[in-house]
Amino acid sequence: MLAIAGVSKAFGPTVALKPFDLEIARGEIHALVGENGSGKSTFIKLLAGYHQPDAGEAFVGGRPLKLGSADSAYELGVRFVHQDLGLIGDLSVEDNLHLTQGFPTRFGTLRARAMRTRTREAIERLDIDVRPGAKVETLSPALRTGVAVARALQDDPASPARLIVMDEPTATLPQDEVSRLLAVMQNVVAGGVAVIFVTHRLDELIGFADRLTVLRDGVRQTTRLMAEITRREIVHLMVGAEFEEAHAEAQAIEGVEHVPLLQVSRLDSTPLRDVDLTVASGEIVGIAGLTGSGRETLLSAIFGGAPRDAGEVSVGGDALPPRRPDLAVELGIGYVPPDRKVNGALMDLSAQENLVLPALRRLWRFPALRESVAARETAHWFRELDVRPSDGMRRPLSTFSGGNQQKVVLGKWLRVGSRVLLLDEPTQGVDVGAKAVIYHHLVQTARGGAGIVVASSDSDELASICHRVLILWNGRVAAELVGAAVSTRNISAGVLGGHKGGETPDAHAAVLSARP
Amino acid sequence: MAVWERRRLNFGMDRFSGLYLFALVVVIFSLWIPDLFLDMTTARSVASAQAIVAILAIAATISLASGAFDVSIGAVANLSTVVAVALQTIYGWGMLASIVVALAIGVVVGTINGFVIVVLKVGAVVATLGMGAILLAVQEIVSMSSQPPPPSSETWSNLTLTPVLGFQIMVVYMLVIAIVAWWVMAHTPAGRYIYAVGSNADAARLSGIKVGKWQWLALISSSTLCSLAGVIYASAYGPSLTYGGSLLLPAFAAAFLGSTQLKPGRYNIWGTLIAVYVLATGVQGLQLVTGVSWLNELFSGLALIVAVGLAGWRHRQAAEARRLGASSKGDADPPGGVDAGPVVDPVGARSS
Numbered sequence: 001m002l003a004i005a006g007v008s009k010a011f012g013p014t015v016a017l018k019p020f021d022l023e024i025a026r027g028e029i030h031a032l033v034g035e036n037g038s039g040k041s042t043f044i045k046l047l048a049g050y051h052q053p054d055a056g057e058a059f060v061g062g063r064p065l066k067l068g069s070a071d072s073a074y075e076l077g078v079r080f081v082h083q084d085l086g087l088i089g090d091l092s093v094e095d096n097l098h099l100t101q102g103f104p105t106r107f108g109t110l111r112a113r114a115m116r117t118r119t120r121e122a123i124e125r126l127d128i129d130v131r132p133g134a135k136v137e138t139l140s141p142a143l144r145t146g147v148a149v150a151r152a153l154q155d156d157p158a159s160p161a162r163l164i165v166m167d168e169p170t171a172t173l174p175q176d177e178v179s180r181l182l183a184v185m186q187n188v189v190a191g192g193v194a195v196i197f198v199t200h201r202l203d204e205l206i207g208f209a210d211r212l213t214v215l216r217d218g219v220r221q222t223t224r225l226m227a228e229i230t231r232r233e234i235v236h237l238m239v240g241a242e243f244e245e246a247h248a249e250a251q252a253i254e255g256v257e258h259v260p261l262l263q264v265s266r267l268d269s270t271p272l273r274d275v276d277l278t279v280a281s282g283e284i285v286g287i288a289g290l291t292g293s294g295r296e297t298l299l300s301a302i303f304g305g306a307p308r309d310a311g312e313v314s315v316g317g318d319a320l321p322p323r324r325p326d327l328a329v330e331l332g333i334g335y336v337p338p339d340r341k342v343n344g345a346l347m348d349l350s351a352q353e354n355l356v357l358p359a360l361r362r363l364w365r366f367p368a369l370r371e372s373v374a375a376r377e378t379a380h381w382f383r384e385l386d387v388r389p390s391d392g393m394r395r396p397l398s399t400f401s402g403g404n405q406q407k408v409v410l411g412k413w414l415r416v417g418s419r420v421l422l423l424d425e426p427t428q429g430v431d432v433g434a435k436a437v438i439y440h441h442l443v444q445t446a447r448g449g450a451g452i453v454v455a456s457s458d459s460d461e462l463a464s465i466c467h468r469v470l471i472l473w474n475g476r477v478a479a480e481l482v483g484a485a486v487s488t489r490n491i492s493a494g495v496l497g498g499h500k501g502g503e504t505p506d507a508h509a510a511v512l513s514a515r516p
Numbered sequence: 517m518a519v520w521e522r523r524r525l526n527f528g529m530d531r532f533s534g535l536y537l538f539a540l541v542v543v544i545f546s547l548w549i550p551d552l553f554l555d556m557t558t559a560r561s562v563a564s565a566q567a568i569v570a571i572l573a574i575a576a577t578i579s580l581a582s583g584a585f586d587v588s589i590g591a592v593a594n595l596s597t598v599v600a601v602a603l604q605t606i607y608g609w610g611m612l613a614s615i616v617v618a619l620a621i622g623v624v625v626g627t628i629n630g631f632v633i634v635v636l637k638v639g640a641v642v643a644t645l646g647m648g649a650i651l652l653a654v655q656e657i658v659s660m661s662s663q664p665p666p667p668s669s670e671t672w673s674n675l676t677l678t679p680v681l682g683f684q685i686m687v688v689y690m691l692v693i694a695i696v697a698w699w700v701m702a703h704t705p706a707g708r709y710i711y712a713v714g715s716n717a718d719a720a721r722l723s724g725i726k727v728g729k730w731q732w733l734a735l736i737s738s739s740t741l742c743s744l745a746g747v748i749y750a751s752a753y754g755p756s757l758t759y760g761g762s763l764l765l766p767a768f769a770a771a772f773l774g775s776t777q778l779k780p781g782r783y784n785i786w787g788t789l790i791a792v793y794v795l796a797t798g799v800q801g802l803q804l805v806t807g808v809s810w811l812n813e814l815f816s817g818l819a820l821i822v823a824v825g826l827a828g829w830r831h832r833q834a835a836e837a838r839r840l841g842a843s844s845k846g847d848a849d850p851p852g853g854v855d856a857g858p859v860v861d862p863v864g865a866r867s868s
Contacts, residue, residue, distance in 0.1 A: 303722070325721050325722055326721075326725065326726050329724025330724070342719075343722055344719060344722070345716075345719055346716050346720065347715070347716070348715045348716075349712065349715055353708065353711075357708070357712060357723050358723050360705045360708055363705075364704070367699070367703070368699075368703035369703055369704060369705060369708070398835075
């Protein structure tokens with residue numbers, strides 16, 4: 001049904017996908033697995049027409065697919081259910097369903113009855129419980145996914161669906177909904193439609209998928225029958241056998257003084273439940289977990305960016321009320337949010353203005369803010385963190401590259417000497433050189449007595465610099481890796497559920513405590 | 517010349533284009549109608565007439581910098597004017613007391629606007645639009661639908677019309693206000709926090725800034741300045757019931773135009789002031805030439821579209837150039853990552 005030959009894509013010097021071949025038969029459920037950065041998102045975007053490939057061809061049902069054209073993909077019967085579903089919250093289920101296919105009209109007017117019938121058919125095929133007129137934003141995540149799938153599966157006589165690509169559709173679904181979705185996909189496949197199913201939840205694939213392809217670092221590792229591969233092997237292929245400790249400094253991480261700086265107990269913040277966390281002075285604690293496990297929410301909930309429904313947070317003994325980032329800063333917490341463009345930095349303001357913003361009062365001596373001091377301090381941090389261009393302090397932060405922007409964001413907390421640093425995806429979109437600088441400073445800062453928490457989807461990163469790593473699963477702390485057990489492989493394996501059902505990571509684990 | 521140096525030269529041209537334009541306008545009209553134009557009376561009357569607009573434009577600048585579009589500024593000014601006069605001539609209050617009450621109106625309105633926008637989380641445009649309408653109604657009630665008679669005392673008019681160095685003293689008031697506003701916005705933490713909040717309220721909050729507090733203060737400052745402008749107007753021109761609405765456009769036009777000057781991409785006080793006077797001088801010149809009365813609106817509207825459009829276009833060009841330069845150097849950012857839109861984003865994302 002789908003045949004791909006030699007498709008590759010690079011962004012500048014970064015190769016996202018090396019030449020890649022794949023064949024999928026009619027009615028096949030094909031699983032696609034790989035970590036972030038493995039190339040699987042790039043592959044899907046190529047199919048969807050979002051990117052142009054550098055090379056390669058694709059055929060759907062024998063007919064050539066114009067990679068890089070969304071229309072071509074649709075016409076040939078390729079349908080997508082993306083991770084963010086692509087639904088418009090403000091519109092009803094019915095309207096959303098018709099967005100891709102077009103509205104039935106007579107003389108330019110919408111034909112309400114025809115729309116209703118089509119919507120009902122789509123909903124019933126999947127047996128999901130929604131009113132056609134319900135606004136999508138009022139539906140639960142599970143129902144929303146259902147609507148997105150229903151939309152993808154709709155009959156379009158002009159170009160019938162031949163291949164459905166589902167990108168992590170179950171990431172935010174509770175267990176029972178997952179089974180229901182999988183059952184629906186079985187029905188779909190019975191009609192001859194092929195499915196590419198991208199997921200991190202390997203349990204789902206066993207018994208569901210026919211074949212599996214593993215990607216790592218842009219290279220296809222294998223394509224095998226599900227029946228012929230074990231879970232362990234899959235994880236092994238995804239994660240790789242050997243890893244260099246990229247940062248020799250990590251070896252030198254000394255023992256930790258046990259003065260607790262940050263104490264979090266019984267924290268609830270959707271989807272997190274009952275999370276405890278203690279960070280001592282000098283410690284770097286890592287938080288690992290899949291999307292939807294709560295990893296992306298934990299630090300924000302602690303700092304006050306996200307709501308905290310229950311639980312206590314205290315810094316050096318002082319309690320921090322929920323939703324009060326200003327108090328968090330006063331208590332000495334610094335937070336680097338995951339998406340700096342959205343809320344990590346003030347892109348219109350200059351690098352200098354960003355850097356001196358917390359504790360601005362320090363620069364105030366009547367009658368003016370002392371620009372010379374601001375400049376001096378900024379220059380100091382520019383040098384320390386090797387921010388380039390070095391003479392660009394007065395330029396808007398938006399003109400700096402991602403790595404340098406992140407250094408400025410980090411710098412602003414280093415400048416005020418935060419005693420607790422919460423870093424969410426600190427090196428996302430950051431080049432290798434800047435990564436090294438950032439890690440160096442994190443280790444130094446911890447050595448200087450601060451407590452640091454790093455939440456990251458990059459297991460290498462966590463393994464390089466953390467003393468301990470907490471693994472989140474479905475909103476709870478599932479396991480904790482300490483000391484020698486902190487390795488990329490263990491973290492990746494743990495994140496994928498390696499702590500469950502006998503698939504324990506390395507025998508060399510010094511301490512591995514699993515909580516139910 | 518290196519690409520970067522060339523760009524810097526252009527950049528200078530961008531930042532000071534208002535001043536160049538001002539010079540150009542003066543030159544053109546001086547050559548065209550030298551007797552009418554190059555007359556100190558012309559300069560003085562433009563300076564005075566625009567003093568009120570300038571104060572309102574400064575108020576607009578402050579609220580825009582904080583991320584709020586405060587469209588009640590005209591109504592606040594007008595109400596203060598009417599109240600300042602009516603209290604004296606209809607209700608027999610003393611001058612000082614009337615002025616204080618008129619100013620208090622600005623403070624109260626700003627506080628209410630702040631409450632609605634920060635606490636009730638109503639978008640700024642909607643909240644201030646509603647407030648403006650309410651204030652018009654209050655004005656009707658206070659004035660009982662007819663223009664109150666202006667106070668006859670000379671002390672009252674002298675408050676604003678006393679000549680200083682040939683200009684009326686209200687021009688001096690305006691300059692003092694501008695200097696204070698500039699000092700606060702450019703040289704104090706308060707100004708910095710306001711710009712941060714206006715740039716990205718979420719990011720500002722995550723840097724520990726009390727976003728609500730600064731939005732509120734910006735709104736109160738804006739409204740208070742407007743009532744000050746209203747009192748000045750009352751003393752200089754009398755109790756017009758309708759001028760407030762007509763000044764809304766010129767005030768905002770100046771604030772938007774001002775954001776392309778001196779500190780491009782940021783609403784700033786001196787830029788706004790330059791814009792006020794460039795527009796006014798141009799309009800005055802055209803009016804002297806043609807004797808037509810609708811030029812004010814036309815000129816303001818055109819200048820606004822052209823200037824802001826140009827500024828936006830140049831910013832996008834610069835951002836594109838950086839993006840292309842960066843990706844050829846093998847930056848880690850995928851294409852389309854770096855964006856540098858100017859702060860000027862009326863109505864769109866900034867109305868809360």
